[in-house]
Amino acid sequence: MTSLLTRHRSFDQHVSLQLDSLRGLSALAVLIGHSFQVFIAPVLPSLLPVFGLMAQAAVMIFFVLSGFLITKSITRNATRPSGFSIGSFARDRFNRIYPPLVFAIALVVALFVLAPYFFPTRSHDFLPGGSFIARDGFFVGFPEVAGTLIFLNGFVVENISANGPLWSLSFEVWYYIIAGFIAWRPRLGLPIGIAILAALALSNTLFGVYSIIWFAGAVVAVLHNHEINVKPIAYTGAISGGVMALAIGTLYSLQATTTATPSDLTVYLLVAFNLCAGLSFAAFLYLIVIGVVSFKPWLPASSQYSYTLYVTHLPILLFTFGIVQTNILDRPILSAIIAASASLVAIALAAFAAPKVENFVLIRKSRKDSLTQ
DSSP states (O other): OHHHHSOOOOOOHHHHHHHHHHHHHHHHHHHHHHHIIIIITTTOGGGHHHHHHHHHHHHHHHHHHHHHHHHHHHHHHHTSTTOOOHHHHHHHHHHHHHHHHHHHHHHHHHHHHHHHHHSTTSSSBOOOOTTOOSOSBOOOOHHHHHHHHTTOBTTTBOOOGGGTTHHHHHHHHHHHHHHHHHHHSHHHHHHHHHHHHHHHHHHOHHHHHHHHHHHHHHHHHHHHHTTOOOHHHHHHHHHHHHHHHHHHHHHHHHHHHHOSSOOHHHHHHHHHHHHHHHHHHHHHHHHHHTTSSOOOOOSGGGGGSHHHHHHHHHHHHHHHHHHHHHHHTTOHHHHHHHHHHHHHHHHHHHHHHHHHHSOHHHHHHHHHHTSOO
């Protein structure tokens, strides 16, 4: 185990730009999916499963990239003369994750306080919204806020209703912790990591399922570090996983559009889709980092605010919906215009806030070393 983590290999600038592009575009895909869910689905619900799957696939891409980049960060840390520093690893992760999270929490609480002054219901409730409505209202509870700040949302407390995407952040942080323990003291850390994973998976089964996707990204990092050639497996995995994801996604869409409420089958199909999409992307990522697959990066600069956008966009969308809901009922064109406008506001806020709440000193330093943030 130790030898697997004590070799590090960087990748070139073009690969880095491709990963930046994937990260930024994934955040934008989640934004588009949620924008459709909030504004368009109440008047045009038939396409909701498609946009929902797009957002879900984007989150799986985040998980794979996270596993890959965090493992790269660990191996770079471990190759120093003094060996792996758990303190440095924890500090870097805290500086990267926590300031934007606090900003997102402050934003959602502020909007919660303001909601009754702007919503036509004069409360935190939304009006009934046709055949579908993303939320019943703009709700934030103190237990959920407190639990989110210590990454227990989804395990001990519910996720914040008005900022649902934070569910994946708590998952990622615990994957960081498990990986950090393993890198710090492999013989002791491995059983500790397995125990943490098992305990949390008992509380939330999806944590255990999606750990497969996160650690698939970690495996890609190890394969790249050790220059292990698994191209035939990667090609097969990328293609077969993509085909399976498409087939399962089609079944999910058919099931979701024919049932009024989600059934167990719908949930199972969605999880299966996520697994196939995530593992397919992990195989595709391997082909990118070894240079046999390449694409022209599109909007790579969006990665600079992608994390902040991910953790702040939904409260903005829901708050806007609460204000204008009575004006867009049964008016799909106006709904689309407001959806686009609210999305642009979310992007502008994230682009403005990211340099202030994300630790770009650490990001620049890591890019100089091996472009692993």
